[in-house]
Amino acid sequence: MPPSDHRPERQPGASLATTPLPGRRQVRQIMGTAISIDLRDVFVDLSVIEEAFEYLRQVDLRFSTYKPESEVCRLIRGEIGESAASPELHEVLGLCEQVRATSDGYFDIRGHRADGAPDPTGLVKGWSLERAGRILEAAGAGNYCINGGGDVVARGEAAPGQLWRVGIRHPLIADRLATVLAVGDGAVATSGAYERGDHIRNPASGKAASGLLSVTVVGPDLTFADAYATAAFAMGPTGLAWVADLDGYEGCSITADTDGSDGRLNWTPGFDGWFADRR
Numbered sequence: 001m002p003p004s005d006h007r008p009e010r011q012p013g014a015s016l017a018t019t020p021l022p023g024r025r026q027v028r029q030i031m032g033t034a035i036s037i038d039l040r041d042v043f044v045d046l047s048v049i050e051e052a053f054e055y056l057r058q059v060d061l062r063f064s065t066y067k068p069e070s071e072v073c074r075l076i077r078g079e080i081g082e083s084a085a086s087p088e089l090h091e092v093l094g095l096c097e098q099v100r101a102t103s104d105g106y107f108d109i110r111g112h113r114a115d116g117a118p119d120p121t122g123l124v125k126g127w128s129l130e131r132a133g134r135i136l137e138a139a140g141a142g143n144y145c146i147n148g149g150g151d152v153v154a155r156g157e158a159a160p161g162q163l164w165r166v167g168i169r170h171p172l173i174a175d176r177l178a179t180v181l182a183v184g185d186g187a188v189a190t191s192g193a194y195e196r197g198d199h200i201r202n203p204a205s206g207k208a209a210s211g212l213l214s215v216t217v218v219g220p221d222l223t224f225a226d227a228y229a230t231a232a233f234a235m236g237p238t239g240l241a242w243v244a245d246l247d248g249y250e251g252c253s254i255t256a257d258t259d260g261s262d263g264r265l266n267w268t269p270g271f272d273g274w275f276a277d278r279r
Contacts, residue, residue, distance in 0.1 A: 024049075030056045031125060032066070033149035039136065040143035040158060048139040052132040052146075059128040062088060065121055076117040092120045092127060095223060099123065103231035103242070126189055126226025129153050150190055153222045154183040165276055170263070171213040171254055178214075178254055178265055182276040187222035191215050191229040192254075211236030213256045213263070218274050219249035244268040 025038040026049050035056060037049050064070045071089055074080050082093060096118075099107045109123075110116045129146050133153045136144050143156030145164050154164040163182040170176040171192050181188060192214030217229040228249055232239030243251035252267035272278060 026050075026053075028053045028056075031060045031064070031128075031148070033125075035129075035146070035148040037132075037136070038145045038147075038158075039141055040156070041141050044136070044139050044141045048136055048141065051139075052135045055135055056128055056132055059088075059124065062086070063092070063121060063124045063128075065119060072120065076113075076115075076119060078117070082118070089120075092124060093118065095127065096120045096123050096227070099224065099227040099231065102246075103228070103235075106234045106239075107227050107231035122230050123223065123227045125149070126151055126187070126222040126224070130187070130222045151222060151226055152183065152188040154187070155185050157184065163276075163279065168214075168216050168252070172263060178263075179252070180276040181218065181274045182279040183218070183274070186218055186220060186274075187225045188216060188218050189222060189226040189229040190217075191226075191233040211256055212239065213254040215239055215243075215251060215253045217243055217249055217251040218271070219246075225249060240266055240268060244270070250274065 024040065024042075024046065025036060027034055027036040029035075030053065035053070037052055039046070039049060061067065062071045065072055065076070067073060071080070071086060075082070075085065075089070082090070085093065096107070096109045100109070105111070107122065109118050109120045113119055125148055129148045129151060130153055133144065133146055133155065137155070141155075143158070145152060145154045145158070150169065152164075152166050154166065158164045163184045166181045166183050166188050167177040168179050168181065168190060170178045192212075212233055215229050215233040217225045217232065219225045219228075228243060228246060229251070232243050232251060232253070235242055237255075240251055240253045243249060250268045250271040252265060252271055255264045255266065
């Protein structure tokens with residue numbers, strides 16, 4: 001069954017459409033982006049939010065490619081080998097290899113670097129946000145949302161009977177949404193070139209990925225949704241069909257059309273159930 005398509009509605013709105021409870025939505029600048037945690041369980045102590053943020057700061061210290069003394073920078077420079085990596089870095093490298101194999105090399109932590117050194121940052125954000133959610137859950141949280149630069153982990157409800165509403169930004173119009181999703185227990189990740197430029201490359205050609213303006217992947221785990229979105233974007237127009245074959249994951253894409261009529265929204269058959277207006 002082929003992906004469906006239509007022109008996305010160009011409606012105003014934020015990337016996360018809910019009304020937060022006072023004091024239970026906090027934002028910090030970590031990993032070079034704004035990360036928000038919105039906790040809806042009033043019986044859970046607010047200190048767990050700062051605990052989750054502190055964990056993400058420690059991840060940044062270990063994995064940042066902008067901090068010369070980080071473990072990843074030392075790995076890239078060859079000062080340590082993969083065999084000497086910390087358990088956390090070893091886990092991430094293993095997950096990166098798993099996605100590389102699943103994507104036939106379109107997700108490649110070495111392919112985008114001229115020196116071929118391993119740079120796992122394409123998976124780290126999703127992996128770390130997922131783990132930050134587990135910190136909240138260990139404190140008893142069952143209704144929360146973590147948004148890291150548009151990549152989202154959502155659990156439970158935003159309010160009784162109301163799923164979390166997650167807007168997908170229109171890649172051509174910054175203050176518009178392409179569509180809105182309703183998410184309960186799931187993750188949403190989007191890859192594109194509209195914010196960071198041509199940082200995702202097609203490993204087969206070595207050139208910047210083309211044919212799509214953005215790809216969004218939804219599923220149970222942000223670790224994989226994030227990496228799968230990157231791989232699908234690198235694949236270009238064939239990426240969405242690849243996502244459709246992934247177990248437990250669905251996706252949508254916004255096209256970059258050769259005739260200049262950019263902006264068609266396509267989606268995999270199983271993506272229908274994620275649209276907010278259909279739930």
